[in-house]
Amino acid sequence: xxxxxxxxxxxxxxxxxxxxxxxxKCVFSRLKIERRNGLSMLPQFHITDRIxxxxxxxxxxxFRNETEIDISALEIIISGxxxxxxxxxxxxxxxxxxxxxxxxxxxxxxxxxxxLAKQAGAxxxxxxxxxxxxxxxxxGSGAEAxxxxxxxxxxxxxxxxxxxxxxxxxxxxxKRTLNFHIGGRLIMLDSAGTITKVYPAVQDWLVNEGFHLxxxxxxxxxxxxxxxxxxxxxxxxxxxxxxDSESCPLIYGERNGALTSSENIAEVWISGGxxxxxxxxxxxxxxxxxxxGDIGPLLAEALKKAGSAYPFRLQVPPGAQRATVxxxxxxxxxxxxxxVFVDPHLLPxxxxxxxxxxxxxxxxxxxxxxxxxxxxxFAEGIRKFGKLGKPPFAIVLPAVxxxxxxxxxxxxxxxxxxxxxxxxxxxxxxFLVIICEDxxxxxxxxxxxxxxxxxxxxxxxxQISVEHGDYIDIxxxxxxxxxxxxxxxxxxxxxxELRDNERExx
Numbered sequence: 001x002x003x004x005x006x007x008x009x010x011x012x013x014x015x016x017x018x019x020x021x022x023x024x025k026c027v028f029s030r031l032k033i034e035r036r037n038g039l040s041m042l043p044q045f046h047i048t049d050r051i052x053x054x055x056x057x058x059x060x061x062x063f064r065n066e067t068e069i070d071i072s073a074l075e076i077i078i079s080g081x082x083x084x085x086x087x088x089x090x091x092x093x094x095x096x097x098x099x100x101x102x103x104x105x106x107x108x109x110x111x112x113x114x115x116l117a118k119q120a121g122a123x124x125x126x127x128x129x130x131x132x133x134x135x136x137x138x139x140g141s142g143a144e145a146x147x148x149x150x151x152x153x154x155x156x157x158x159x160x161x162x163x164x165x166x167x168x169x170x171x172x173x174x175k176r177t178l179n180f181h182i183g184g185r186l187i188m189l190d191s192a193g194t195i196t197k198v199y200p201a202v203q204d205w206l207v208n209e210g211f212h213l214x215x216x217x218x219x220x221x222x223x224x225x226x227x228x229x230x231x232x233x234x235x236x237x238x239x240x241x242x243x244d245s246e247s248c249p250l251i252y253g254e255r256n257g258a259l260t261s262s263e264n265i266a267e268v269w270i271s272g273g274x275x276x277x278x279x280x281x282x283x284x285x286x287x288x289x290x291x292x293g294d295i296g297p298l299l300a301e302a303l304k305k306a307g308s309a310y311p312f313r314l315q316v317p318p319g320a321q322r323a324t325v326x327x328x329x330x331x332x333x334x335x336x337x338x339x340v341f342v343d344p345h346l347l348p349x350x351x352x353x354x355x356x357x358x359x360x361x362x363x364x365x366x367x368x369x370x371x372x373x374x375x376x377x378f379a380e381g382i383r384k385f386g387k388l389g390k391p392p393f394a395i396v397l398p399a400v401x402x403x404x405x406x407x408x409x410x411x412x413x414x415x416x417x418x419x420x421x422x423x424x425x426x427x428x429x430x431f432l433v434i435i436c437e438d439x440x441x442x443x444x445x446x447x448x449x450x451x452x453x454x455x456x457x458x459x460x461x462x463q464i465s466v467e468h469g470d471y472i473d474i475x476x477x478x479x480x481x482x483x484x485x486x487x488x489x490x491x492x493x494x495x496x497e498l499r500d501n502e503r504e505x506x
Contacts, residue, residue, distance in 0.1 A: 012093035013053075017078060019061060019099045019112065019159030022273055022294075023073065026056035028092075054085040058273075070111050092476075098136060131253065131384050132175040132353075134158060134165035141271040141317040148172040152266030155239055156317075158301075159274035161185030161250075162199065163293070164235060173467075180240070181205075181250040182231045184274045184296025184444040192289040193218050205249055221286055221298075228299045232306035239265060240310060267313045274300050275316045293466050340483055341460040343447020345481075346431055349459075349474045354435065354466045356396040357383040369411045374414035378422060394433035396466055412447030419456055424430045429458035433474070435464050461485065 062073035082088065099112065137158030138144050147154040147169035157166045164182040168175045171330045184244040188197040194487065195217050198206065206213055211227055213219055231250070238248045270278055277300035283289035289298050307314035359376040360369025373470035381393040397411065419432060436444055445460035457475065464485055474485055 009236065013087070013091055015087075015092050017097045018163065019074070019097070020273075020291075021163070021183065022061060022296075023161075024077060025058060026062045026078060026089060026401065027052065028054040028085045042501075053215070053357065054087075056081045056083075056084070063312060071112060072114065075286050096431065097353070098133075101436040102109065115174075130175045131165075131179065133163070134167035134179065134400055135272050135431050137165065138167035138269075140168055141269055143167070143267075143271075143317065144169045144172060144174065146269075147192050152264040154267045154269065155270045155312075156236065156271055156274040157264055159183060159270060159299070160272040161296075162201070164272075164274075166456070179251065179253045180238075180248075181236060181252055182299075184277070184292070184299050187213060187227070187295045188293055189219065189290050189295070192292065193220060193286045193290070195219060196293070200250075200343050201210070202250065206488040208249075219281075222297055224289065225302065228302035229294060229306065231299065232302040235303075236268070236306055236310055238314075239268065265312045268307065268310075269317050270303060270317055271317055274303070276479060278342045280303055285478050297316040314316060340459065340462065341449070342440045342483060343431075343457060343459065344460055346457065346475060347474055347476045349433070352394050352472050352473060352474070353381075353385050353392070354394045354396050354470050355397060357382065359398060359400065363502045367406065370407070370410045371414045374411065375418055378418045382422065394472060396435045397437065397444075399438075403438055403443070408440060408443050409447050409451075410443055413451055415448055416451045416456055422453070434458055435466060436460065436462040437465055439463055 005419060010032075012031050014029045014031050016025075018025045018030070023415050030051040030053050032051075048194075059077050062070035062077070063068040094139070134156070138156035141156050141158070143154045143347060144167075147498070153168050153170045153175070155166055155168050157164055159165075160183055162183040162185060164180040166178040166180075168177070169244045174468065186199045187195070189195050195215055197215060198213050206227070209227075210224035211223065213223075227504070232246050234250065238251070269275075274296055277297050280297070280300070282301040282304075283291070283297045289295070291297060304314070307429070355377055357373055360373055377395055379397065385392040395415075400407075432447075433446070434441070434444060439462050441460035441462035445458055446456050448460070461483055472485055474483060476483075
């Protein structure tokens with residue numbers, strides 16, 4: 001945390017590195033950490049300010065070939081940015097390496113992550129799939145914060161070289177995500193209109209729609225504008241209408257982002273490299289359209305035109321191309337409550353993503369909705385982070401007005417049922433991590449232990465507030481049952497920036 005003891009305020013240094021399909025970015029920030037709780041409560045620290053101290057230029061992501069990233073070239077880029085920022089890895093307290101878009105599926109993606117982590121310091125490492133990338137970008141762009149200040153949903157669509165990832169935010173919470181094979185670099189060409197590459201993700205769609213683009217062939221501005229118009233309409237129409245697989249064949253991953261009749265989308269934000277291009281003038285010639293060797297400028301133009309026909313407010317956030325990286329990972333250390341249930345031999349744990357359960361509407365004492373809610377949160381965690389294991393993710397139980405023993409027992413029974421069906425509790429390497437926002441961890445852990453006949457090992461912590469997109473480190477006990485927890489979240493000064501921007505517009 002960049003200092004000893006508990007001070008009322010301290011500053012730490014954070015780095016964010018975003019390795020994307022088209023570009024690689026690096027951002028350094030100074031973060032102000034303050035204690036917000038009263039002295040009678042367990043100490044919790046919050047990030048209250050961020051000063052962007054250095055932003056790298058956009059570097060073209062180096063590839064050795066079509067399936068591998070050039071690790072050596074990438075390390076040279078990152079090392080050079082540390083030198084320009086006048087920082088050494090030992091100066092950095094925290095940070096994030098985020099692998100996004102098509103880059104995350106390259107053959108040597110794991111080697112990249114470990115290589116950068118070794119070179120640059122201590123990181124939360126996320127090989128981001130579309131869901132996670134959407135959430136990270138929405139936090140970093142400020143869309144999450146904006147949703148607190150406005151009526152209706154704010155949807156952030158991060159559009160880069162290979163993917164468009166949408167996150168739906170309402171009242172500061174991400175409700176769902178939706179991912180598309182739509183990006184500026186999926187069709188590559190030179191200044192004469194000669195096709196240099198078409199990515200497989202869109203090849204079938206192009207053929208089915210009557211567009212015959214092949215490497216070495218020549219295309220026209222008119223043809224490319226038709227393609228990018230189709231993509232833009234597909235994107236916005238899918239956001240605003242019930243999901244139809246046939247009308248949007250370029251969706252990938254879980255199709256959990258369809259609009260429901262009770263929702264209202266007030267604003268759509270476009271971040272990522274294509275978002276930045278929306279702020280530029282539309283290309284007039286093929287040479288201008290292919291200025292980056294791809295169709296990014298034409299896609300940006302099409303999004304602006306298509307978006308004007310919809311009832312939402314379309315905008316590009318400040319620092320659009322750095323939305324994912326600008327909210328780099330931050331460690332904020334808190335202490336779990338004294339009523340914990342933990343096996344010290346399972347600790348320490350590092351880089352555990354969290355998934356937050358959603359309680360059913362109404363009174364929990366009725367018990368009926370608890371089992372489906374628990375099943376849903378485990379299914380979400382398995383979908384995003386892989387099957388239950390060692391563990392791949394932690395389950396967060398939100399605060400409730402009152403935890404009666406029957407409610408705690410019903411929750412514990414549901415956790416045991418779902419876990420037993422999804423994992424092998426007798427395997428000594430298997431265990432759960434449960435985080436209670438209320439002071440209920442010891443009771444919850446004891447119930448899980450009893451109901452599983454001691455076969456399901458678990459760590460239960462309480463009085464910790466975490467959200468989707470956060471990662472946690474859990475340390476060994478520092479005094480009896482006092483457990484230090486490092487929350488690695490995404491931070492931005494978006495609330496302040498949004499209010500400042502709105503004042504300027506008035």
